[in-house]
Amino acid sequence: MAQTWTHGSEQNETCPKCNSLYRVTTFRLPTRDSDYFDCQVCGDRIREWNDTEVPSFTLIQRGQHEESENK
Ligand SMILES: [Zn+2]
Known part of the structure; x- marks a missing residue:
């Protein structure tokens, strides 16, 4: 008989800046936990939370990140 764990829900999220894909x-x-997660590829803030429900991010696919920013 299959056992179902209902403690965690999974979804995918994409970094709006570099399109890296996270689970x-x-x-x-x-x-309550107050924390934030920055994109591991481009460093952009993806999500902040101050709640009892906290997300855990796993990098699935690296997006495009331009190393050279000459401005
Ligand atoms: Zn990013």
Whole structure:
């Protein structure tokens, strides 16, 4: 018989800046957690939270990141 875990829900999220693809798993914590996640590729802030439901990001596919910013 299949066992179903309902503690976490999974979804995908894409960085709006470099299009890196992340798997996002949401966990329920007993206490409120305040934190944030920056894109591992371009460093852009993807999400902030202050809640008992916190996301965990796993990088699936790296997006395009232009190393040279000559401005
Ligand atoms: Zn990014």
